[in-house]
Amino acid sequence: xxxAKEINAQIKSVKNTRKITKAMxxxxxxxxxxxxxxxxxxxxxxxxxxxxxxxxxQAHPEYQHPFLxxxxxxxxxxxxxxxxxxLCGALNVNVLRIVVQQMHDLQSQGIEVQVAAVxxxxxxxxxxxxxxxxxxxxxIGDRPGLADMVGPIRVMTDAYRNGExxxxxxxxxxxxxxxxxxxxxxxxxPVKKPEEKTVVAGERWDYIYEPEARPVLxxxxxxxxxxxxxxxxVEHLACEQSARMVAMKNASDNAKRLVGELQLAxxxxxxxxxTQEIAEISAGAAAx
Amino acid sequence: MGMTIDVRVVxxxxxxxxxxxxxxxxxxxxxxxxxxxxxxxxxxxxRPGELRIKHGAETEYLxxxxxxxxxxxxxxxxxADSAERATDIDEAKAKAAKEAAEVRIANQADELDYAAAQAxxxxxxxxxxxxxxxxEQGILR
Numbered sequence: 001x002x003x004a005k006e007i008n009a010q011i012k013s014v015k016n017t018r019k020i021t022k023a024m025x026x027x028x029x030x031x032x033x034x035x036x037x038x039x040x041x042x043x044x045x046x047x048x049x050x051x052x053x054x055x056x057x058q059a060h061p062e063y064q065h066p067f068l069x070x071x072x073x074x075x076x077x078x079x080x081x082x083x084x085x086x087l088c089g090a091l092n093v094n095v096l097r098i099v100v101q102q103m104h105d106l107q108s109q110g111i112e113v114q115v116a117a118v119x120x121x122x123x124x125x126x127x128x129x130x131x132x133x134x135x136x137x138x139x140i141g142d143r144p145g146l147a148d149m150v151g152p153i154r155v156m157t158d159a160y161r162n163g164e165x166x167x168x169x170x171x172x173x174x175x176x177x178x179x180x181x182x183x184x185x186x187x188x189x190p191v192k193k194p195e196e197k198t199v200v201a202g203e204r205w206d207y208i209y210e211p212e213a214r215p216v217l218x219x220x221x222x223x224x225x226x227x228x229x230x231x232x233x234v235e236h237l238a239c240e241q242s243a244r245m246v247a248m249k250n251a252s253d254n255a256k257r258l259v260g261e262l263q264l265a266x267x268x269x270x271x272x273x274x275t276q277e278i279a280e281i282s283a284g285a286a287a288x
Numbered sequence: 289m290g291m292t293i294d295v296r297v298v299x300x301x302x303x304x305x306x307x308x309x310x311x312x313x314x315x316x317x318x319x320x321x322x323x324x325x326x327x328x329x330x331x332x333x334x335r336p337g338e339l340r341i342k343h344g345a346e347t348e349y350l351x352x353x354x355x356x357x358x359x360x361x362x363x364x365x366x367x368a369d370s371a372e373r374a375t376d377i378d379e380a381k382a383k384a385a386k387e388a389a390e391v392r393i394a395n396q397a398d399e400l401d402y403a404a405a406q407a408x409x410x411x412x413x414x415x416x417x418x419x420x421x422x423x424e425q426g427i428l429r
Contacts, residue, residue: 041301041302042300042301042302044298044302044303045298045299045300045302045303045367048296048298048365048367049367051365052331052356052358052365052367055329055358055360056331059329146300205329206329207329207330207331208328208329208330208331209330209331209332210316210317210318210330210331210332210333211317211318211332215333216331216332216333216356217331219333219356220331220356220367223355223356223367227300230300
């Protein structure tokens with residue numbers, strides 16, 4: 001019976017694991033719903049500020065803002081958005097892969113790289129690989145406020161303003177649907193001119209700025225960068241929860257299958273033991 | 289049929305208002321702005337204050353806590369740092385926050401905190417003033 005006992009212990013352990021993964025799946029499912037709502041709520045602002053910026057790009061301002069001007073790239077900054085916790089499938093790995101590839105590509109072209117990271121996984125990974133982090137943010141929780149993110153955003157925009165970096169890229173996950181998230185690389189600075197031509201009065205026009213072009217555009221562009229990054233972080237959280245839900249569902253299903261297989265093995269072992277016992281008894285009886 | 293202008297008010301937390309109006313009155317950085325249809329393109333910052341959206345006989349009162357205002361001839365976009373419907377203002381909360389800010393200013397802990405407290409105070413005062421104006425006009429209680 002020794003073998004059957006061993007299998008029984010294994011079944012118990014798999015069942016326990018399944019309880020955990022099942023619980024995590026359900027927690028992730030409920031968090032996912034809220035994370036998706038939050039993502040949807042922050043979208044109108046991001047859309048509208050993009051629209052306004054599209055208008056600004058079509059105006060003919062007397063003042064050219066540095067955030068809008070392309071310049072030769074000697075140093076490039078990355079802002080990496082990852083999750084604080086693991087057990088969410090390939091989500092973080094996909095994002096990190098882009099970072100590594102980009103850093104490798106740029107460095108082989110002789111361009112320096114500066115990185116800031118949001119989320120434990122990204123910070124830990126970059127540290128282990130000896131990268132210099134110019135800013136980091138961990139422990140953002142499930143309900144990040146814009147105020148939490150201002151630190152790293154400031155560091156990167158200031159670096160751009162001071163000419164320490166000539167472009168800023170955002171690396172994060174795009175939420176496509178619950179089953180599918182895609183790691184993406186997006187240029188934040190200099191602000192890309194949108195392609196589509198919308199509204200707009202007349203041929204050559206410019207805004208009336210109150211009080212002046214510079215502070216107003218400064219304000220607008222700072223808000224734009226904040227909005228893009230905030231949106232990315234909120235979206236990444238929605239990605240994280242759905243990736244975790246899917247990963248945990250797979251784990252639970254696997255555990256269920258495993259328990260079934262082990263149960264079969266257990267039954268066989270038990271039957272074999274009984275058969276053997278009977279054979280021994282009858283053999284003993286025959287001998288008497 | 290008179291002309292109208294599209295109005296969209298959004299904050300980072302969501303869309304607050306979307307509709308058409310005959311006139312919009314906004315708390316611009318350089319003073320109150322009255323916006324009618326076919327206004328010249330304009331870009332300005334907002335200070336904390338009340339945003340009025342007039343449509344026919346009705347007026348919608350919103351409270352915006354800073355942000356950016358963009359005017360195109362046929363559309364007004366308010367990118368508020370935060371915004372709420374004036375009738376949703378929590379008076380007790382605003383008063384408490386105002387007093388807390390006053391205490392912080394009186395103590396003058398450090399410069400950074402002082403600036404933050406001052407901004408907070410400005411916001412709460414504007415919020416309470418909005419509420420008071422609504423009362424005077426008999427829209428609220």
